[in-house]
Amino acid sequence: MNALRAGSRVLPLEAPVVMGVINVTPDSFSDGGRYQDPSVALALATRMVAEGARLIDVGGESTRPGSQPPSIEEEIRRVVPVVEAIAHLDVMISVDTSRAAVIDAVAAAGAHLINDVRGFTQPAALAALARHQLGACVMHMQGEPVSMQVAPHYQAVVAEVRAWLSQRIRLCEAAGIERTRLVIDPGFGFGKSIAHNEALMAQLEQFTDLGVPLLIGVSRKSWVGHLTGRPIEDRLAGSVALATLAVERGASIVRAHEVAPTVDAVRVGYACRRTRGASG
Numbered sequence: 300m301n302a303l304r305a306g307s308r309v310l311p312l313e314a315p316v317v318m319g320v321i322n323v324t325p326d327s328f329s330d331g332g333r334y335q336d337p338s339v340a341l342a343l344a345t346r347m348v349a350e351g352a353r354l355i356d357v358g359g360e361s362t363r364p365g366s367q368p369p370s371i372e373e374e375i376r377r378v379v380p381v382v383e384a385i386a387h388l389d390v391m392i393s394v395d396t397s398r399a400a401v402i403d404a405v406a407a408a409g410a411h412l413i414n415d416v417r418g419f420t421q422p423a424a425l426a427a428l429a430r431h432q433l434g435a436c437v438m439h440m441q442g443e444p445v446s447m448q449v450a451p452h453y454q455a456v457v458a459e460v461r462a463w464l465s466q467r468i469r470l471c472e473a474a475g476i477e478r479t480r481l482v483i484d485p486g487f488g489f490g491k492s493i494a495h496n497e498a499l500m501a502q503l504e505q506f507t508d509l510g511v512p513l514l515i516g517v518s519r520k521s522w523v524g525h526l527t528g529r530p531i532e533d534r535l536a537g538s539v540a541l542a543t544l545a546v547e548r549g550a551s552i553v554r555a556h557e558v559a560p561t562v563d564a565v566r567v568g569y570a571c572r573r574t575r576g577a578s579g
């Protein structure tokens with residue numbers, strides 16, 4: 300569990316790492332579609348790698364609450380040129396998608412890992428993953444982006460999300476994807492109320508004994524807005540605070556829009572985790 304194998308790469312995870320985000324959606328409210336131009340995306344990715352990102356997450360489907368998915372052709376047209384443009388960088392390339400055809404296209408373009416907010420619930424996506432021997436981030440979501448925030452509901456959110464992820468790990472293994480290629484994510488904000496997010500963070504340790512590394516994404520999310528009262532462009536400090544806590548509670552990968560400050564947060568959180576229990 301101290302390394303992630305994905306495509307041709309091995310990512311050491313003894314110390315936790317940062318995944319930088321590049322949105323290639325025209326409607327992406329947080330980055331305004333600025334990175335659809337592959338040369339602009341390359342400049343951003345290059346900077347993120349210099350700042351210490353070990354993974355870059357390229358997304359062509361906006362999964363913000365209320366969004367509708369693009370066509371498959373449109374999604375491929377958005378992400379493939381960006382993956383090709385950044386494939387030579389010394390970084391693990393992750394692509395946010397739920398679709399087998401997109402997985403095939405980005406595997407050929409040089410992607411290493413698939414980050415599926417639907418947790419590979421489409422059988423064809425699972426098969427594509429196994430075919431290309433890619434890594435996989437299995438995220439939990441209740442519902443679909445278009446309606447997931449209308450009325451999220453759980454009897455016991457932590458136990459339910461944990462059981463679902465555990466089951467997905469078994470299904471991935473049955474489909475031929477080894478455990479060493481998997482990462483799990485409870486999916487903050489994906490069919491979760493503020494109280495659900497709070498419960499997941501309070502009990503984050505519950506996700507650290509499933510035998511695969513834990514990824515968390517809280518950067519700029521509504522939860523941070525709720526806690527700080529700040530608009531999306533002013534949520535860095537709140538996002539970094541949650542990243543620090545998540546690492547102290549066992550997260551191995553933190554997905555973030557601003558890499559440099561998140562790398563510092565991860566170092567601080569990891570130092571606090573390492574020294575836990577040590578008496579002065």
Ligand code: YH5
Nearest residue numbers: 362414438484486487516518519520521
């Ligand atoms: C995640 O947590 N999140 S896209 C709403 C915002 C700001 C940002 C209202 N993909 C995750 O970043 N993949 C996204 O303000 C993800 N884990 C994984 N694995 C949503 C996002 C955002 C949403």
